[in-house]
Amino acid sequence: DARVTQTPRHKVTEMGQEVTMRCQPILGHNTVFWYRQTMMQGLELLAYFRNRAPLDDSGMPKDRFSAEMPDATLATLKIQPSEPRDSAVYFCASGLARSGQGNTGELFFGEGSRLTVL
């Protein structure tokens, strides 16, 4: 049963600490997205990759956030230093970029990493 796996599921940390969230996309998918969900802002796109190359990270605060795909099976989102306003649920999603008929472009989401920064 193919699924997107995210770790950790929950993280509580203190302000100023580094936080790294990891995502294993579904094998064979060539796009990976990072979203942040808060009650106030809804679902914000932070970054997305196609074939491991970053295509858009304009939604990400560059001074403290970084996103990478060291290989096709791993995507990381790092926050350094973390701040209380970073508290949110972070979702990773993967999909297959459309090419021709038959591909709906569906995104498959992980269960999220709930981050609390004290």
Next chain:
Amino acid sequence: GEDVEQSLFLSVREGDSSVINCTYTDSSSTYLYWYKQEPGAGLQLLTYIFSNMDMKQDQRLTVLLNKKDKHLSLRIADTQTGDSAIYFCAESSGTYKYIFGTGTRLKVLA
């Protein structure tokens, strides 16, 4: 830039129809989606529509697309308590950049 807007809350009685609305700004959107998020879980695709279609029906779900007004709606017939969730509208264009709305929290009253 691209933007997708939805109302935040909707409350309906069990057995009634629910209609969730969405507006988007990107005229180059080629695919439009509805995702469902249950408590503590990630989003799951509910249904989708191509931009060259006006309507799509899938069992209790009906999607209507007004491309001129950039308006998308999701109708759930015979709404059940199990339909209580957050529903997200999303659009995707040729660059495959996925933009989601803020989500509509549907509450079904027994």
